[in-house]
Amino acid sequence: MTIHEIAKEAKVSIATVSRAINRVRSVDPVLARRVWKVVEKVGYYPNTHARALVSGRSRIFALIVSEITNPFFPEIVQRMMELGLEHNYEILLNACGQDPHLLETAARQIIQRRVDGVAILTLGTEDTLVKIFTRQQVPVFVVDMASSEPLVKSVHIDYEHGIRQAVQHLAALGHVSIAFISGPTHLKSAAIQKAAFARCMSEIGLEVPAERLVDGDHTMTCGMKALAFWVALPARPSAVLCSSDMSAIGVMRQAFELGLNVPADLSVVGFDDIRLAQFMIPPLTTVQMSQTEIADTAFSALLDSAEPWRNPQRRRKYGIKTNLVLRRSTALAPCRVRELQP
Amino acid sequence: MTIHEIAKEAKVSIATVSRAINRVRSVDPVLARRVWKVVEKVGYYPNTHARALVSGRSRIFALIVSEITNPFFPEIVQRMMELGLEHNYEILLNACGQDPHLLETAARQIIQRRVDGVAILTLGTEDTLVKIFTRQQVPVFVVDMASSEPLVKSVHIDYEHGIRQAVQHLAALGHVSIAFISGPTHLKSAAIQKAAFARCMSEIGLEVPAERLVDGDHTMTCGMKALAFWVALPARPSAVLCSSDMSAIGVMRQAFELGLNVPADLSVVGFDDIRLAQFMIPPLTTVQMSQTEIADTAFSALLDSAEPWRNPQRRRKYGIKTNLVLRRSTALAPCRVRELQP
DNA sequence: CTGTTAGCGCGTTCAA
C-alpha cells in the first residue's frame, strides 16, 4: 500500500496525498477529506523508512542503558517512551551491559538507523561511545561528562548532596563504623560516589578503613557477599551505605540469612530510590535520584539537539540533585542504644 | 557519507561497493579489500532506511509489553535483545500500559516502521492489536490465543500446572482458607489463572468464598490493599496465592505493617518467579514462569515468520509450563501448628 | 492550490 495507490483511488496526485497526510494548510479541504477517506478505507500507513530517507530525520532517539534488569532503568525507559509518544519520536532501546563488543555493535546499529540523538545512560563508560557518535554527527546526551563538543549535552548529577545527608543521618544515629558498597570500579559514577562517601566521612571526622569499602556491581548478589564479608571481620560495621538499592536489598537479604535484624542490629541505606525501596521489609531508607527527572532532562536535551528551532535558548548544561529519603531501615547504633538504656 | 563517496574513493562502482559490503562471493578480493579500506577510513555506515526501503525488510521486531516497570518484563526484553543482536535484528520496544489510545499509537508506529514481526506480550488484551497487524500482513506472536490466521503464531502457557502445585502445597501444609489475588480483570491471562485456582481448590474439596478472591493489577500496591482487606474480615485467610510476584511483595509488605509474620502467621505464594523473588524477606515461594523461555519462543516464532526459508518445518504452536519453586514464605498453617504442639 | 519531477541511499537486475 503506497501513496500512489491512494492517489489513484482518490483521483489526486501523490503530492496532494502527501500534503493531506502531513496536514499542510494549503490543501483544499475537499481533496483532503477525499484522501483521508481512502487512507482509512484501505488502511494505509506511510512508510517511515521512505520518510526518513528523504527527510534526513528518522524521528528515533536511541537510549543506551547498561542493565535493563536493574529496576532503576525501566522507569527511565518508561518515561522516555511516554515523552516519545508525546513528541512523536520512537525510543530505540539498547541494553548491552559492559561488553565492549556488544557496545560497539549497538553503536553500529544506532548509527545505521540514523537516529536523531542518543542518550547514553551507562553512568560511566561512555567515553568511547561518545567519540564514535560525535564523529558521525549524532547528538549525544550523557551524564557527568564535560565536553566542549557542541553535539554533546550533559547533565551533572550531584551524588554528594545525598550521600552527605545519608552519612550525617547515620552519624547522628551514633554510627561510627559505616561501610560502603560501591558500583563497578570501571564506572566513573561509582568512583565519584566512592570519593564523595570518603569526603563526607572525613568531613565529620569518621575513619574509613579499607576493609569497609567493598566494590560491588549494583546487583543484589554483591550486597549479600559484601555483608557476608563484613560479618566475618573482627568488628563488623553497624551501618552500610550502598551505591544502589539493588545492593542494599542484597545486604538486607543477607542480614536476614544471618539473623541480623535491620535496623536494630544493622542500619542500611540504599541509593536510587527505585519504586521497590518502599516495599522492602523494612522499607528502605535511600538516597533518591529521580529517574523521571533524568529521563525528562535526557529527552529535552535530545529534543533541543534534534529540533534546535523549537527552543532557541537551549542550554547545554543541566543539573540533578540527590536527596535522602528517610524510611525504616536505619536506627540508633547498637552501642548508642546500650548507652541510653541503663 | 554514502555508497557513492565510497565508490568514488575506491574507484569502483556503487554496485561493487554494495556487493563488497554485503560480502557477495563473486566480488574480486582485491576490490573488496579496497572498498573495506575506504569504508573503515571514512567511517561509513550503510543507511538502514535505504536498505529497508529497497529490500522490503526492516530487520526490526517489535515487542509490546504492558508494563516495563514490572520486573517480569525487563528479563524478557533483555533476552529478546540478546537474540536480536545474535541474528542481527533490532527490538523496538513498546510499553504502553492498557490505554487503548496508546496501544493504537504504538501499533501505528510499528506498522509504519514496517517491522518484520511483532510479539505481543500484554497477556490478554491483544485481540484488537492482532487484528490490526494481520490486516497489514505483519507476522504476530501472541500468548494463549488460538487463531487460524497463518500470520499468527502463539504459545500456550500452562498456568494451571503451577497453580495446582501451589494450591496442593498449601493444602498439604494444612491451609484451608486460601485467598487469591488475580490480575486485572480485563486480561485474559488473569481470568485463566483465576479459573485455574478455583478448579484446583475444588478438586481437593476446598471452598473459595467470594471475599477471598480479590482482583488486583500485578502491582505491589494491590497486594497491600488486598491483605488489608482480608485482615479486616472476621476470619482472615491463612495463606495467599498471588497471580504475580509484585502483588506477593505487596502482601508481604502489608503483613510487615500489620505485625504479621510471614510465613508463621501467613503463607504467601507468588507467581512469575522474577529474580527479586529469592531476595525477598523471607525468600518468596512462587510459581515459576520462565521469562527466558517466553523470550526464546517469541523470538524463534518471529524468526520463523520473517525468514521462513531458514526452518521449513516451522511449528505454529509452542508450549510453556509453570512450576512451583519452594522457598521460605510458606509454612504450616497456624491451626495445624497448634494441633501438633500440645 | 495542484501536479510533475527530482532525488534521498541502497540492492538488484541486465548487459557488457
Added chain:
DNA sequence: TTGAACGCGCTAACAG
C-alpha cells in the same frame, strides 16, 4: 566479475 540504470516510497522543489 563489473558497472549502468532502475525503483523502493516518500518529500520538496518548481511549474502550472
